[in-house]
Amino acid sequence: MDWTISITDILKEVTTMTDTPITNTAGKSRISERVKHPFRVIMEKEISDHVSGWRFIILAAIIALTCLGALYTALTNISQAVKPNDPEGTFFFLKLFTVSDGTMPSFMVFISFLGPLLGIGLGFDAINSEHNRGTLSRILSQPIHRDYIINAKFTAAIAVISVMLMSLCLMVMGAGLTMLGIPPTAEEFVRMVLFILLGILYVAFWLNLAILFSVLFRQPATAALSAIAVWLFFTVFYPLIVSLITKSIEPPATATPSQLVAFEQFRLALLRVMPNQLFSEATTTLLMPSVRSLGPLTMEQLIGALPGPLPLGQSLLLVWPHVTGLAAGTIISFVISYVLFMRREIRPR
């Protein structure tokens, strides 16, 4: 098969699809002798669309500005945050991500709040807009595998998000390094990297959910609204429902400790259906090494316990269920959207 010809054809299609002039990438690939894999071509095109599009710029600007605000409050309050005999005293640098004076949420909270918006924003029109413009069938008429489209859309969006989150975190680290003059230790650095990876996983979940809606609904607006509805449901309404349920079955103060523990575990299990709950618990554990448990504790478990930071492996083991849950949610929504997309009949208009 003559790959060069087919690629240039795809590129033509892609450029017409997005109504933008032929980019440098296209020119280069035409000149260069190396043949690119079609998946990569679609992905690069998607990335360039995202990066140059207003939507991403606005979303990134919102997140960057709020995170800068959070960084500022953290830097002004970090001197009060370190107390003598603090078991986290050796993890000074991590406080950049968690400290706040109450007027402005910390960096960690902002990521958990605005991350979903970023994922939804980049994913809600992934398939349906192509469909509506009739470009989908034209791409598919090219000799490429059909799943390259949905895979490349997902990969491109996640790559953009990863770069953005990574650079934001590195910016925070750099600013902290400049202002504090204390370099992070190796463990702190690894914890920060894990925090970024967790953030990417979290945003990937919302991205996949948005892609799922973009496959389900023909109208991008419907997809966007339903994705935001899910997000709002989990951030606002679900906690209210949980508190309603738990209030109705709350055991009396005279209940036995085992009953209280069981109730608390039930309440936490309900809350942990929320992806943002999973994310905030996991990031808290990673960024505050003194967190030793995420569930209810009995006094028996605390007798003889010494306050101290957990080793990284143990912190990771503690949040491993959360990571698994987030990864499972991501995979499930991806699988559903994949299957739906692959089974769909796509006809040219």
Add this chain to the structure above:
Amino acid sequence: MSPLKKLTAIFFILSCGIIAGVNAIAAETDSILLYTPFTKISVPPGESIDYTIDVINNGTELEKLDLSVTNLPRGWNYTLKSGAWNVRQVAVLPGEKKSLSLRVEVPFQVNKGNYRIYLVAGEGHTLPLTVNISEQGTYRTEFTTRQANMEGHAGSSFNYSADLQNRTAEAQTYALRGEVPRGWTITFRANGKQVTSVDVEANSTVNVTIEIKPAEQVEEGTYAIPVRAVSGSSSGELKLEAVITGTYRIELSTPSGLLSSDIVAGRGKKIDLVVKNTGTSILSDVQLTHAAPANWEVTFEPKKIESILAGRQENVTVTISADKKAIPGDYVTNLEARTPETSSKASFRMSVKTPMLWGWIGVLIIAAGIAAIWYLFRKYGRR
């Protein structure tokens, strides 16, 4: 009557007359009478005696009398006073009397016995006074204690109470010094303060407390500690005795000295311990006890050690089992080796780790998800 008899009678009469005449002269000159009530006084060396002496004029004329004390042994002093003045001569009107006070100072260095001194007034008027020195006099310092021997174990301190008595004529400044073995400490206290020298007035006593602390690594035995109080002209010595009984010391540790360990929640961990007798006596009945977090199990093997000789050690294995519900992180477990005499505690920092089981299950779930995607890729992807 024989002439011899006559002679004898005449001699008798004459001698009687002479005696009567002599007596008459004495009575005439004894118009001055020196009087004091206590003419024989017994004192220890270093004391002074105050006499009150009345000079009585029984005559009809005014008497002027020079006063002096004679036969005073060497080193003794006297002063004769009336009121505030030293008196050398006294004049007494007829039929009146004058009171004088005589102070005789007995030195410290004086032999035991009777001494007779005379107060002489004018010519021929003397008052003999006898001073009895009750004991052999000295000129020295006395440093004494009622209890020179004390017993205690190595960790205790020995407090001796001693009296420093200055039995010289002058005030003395005594430097206090004790000869203790190396590593021991000795401190002197006088008047509630820690001192190295002490001032003692002549013929007075100062109480000195001597505190002796044995060296840390002292061996059993009796230690003689000479203590001296030395001034420029005199010194006193005291021999103290400290009897050190055996010391009881025990040490609980691990062979490497490391007192931390990892433990997986719900599982046990064996740790080797060493019980050392670092004292100087034999330790018997060493009990091993523990204070662990709730629901933790600690068992020693053996549970009890019969005896450990001085300087020896015994190995013990302890098995610590963490609670199943223990949260990850550090817990403290206290182990203790105890005898009635002494004890030693070792605080173990146990880092609890959670079992990896759930971690692997999470990995499996994610792997299953990825496998599902892979399956879908194979099934649908390559159309």
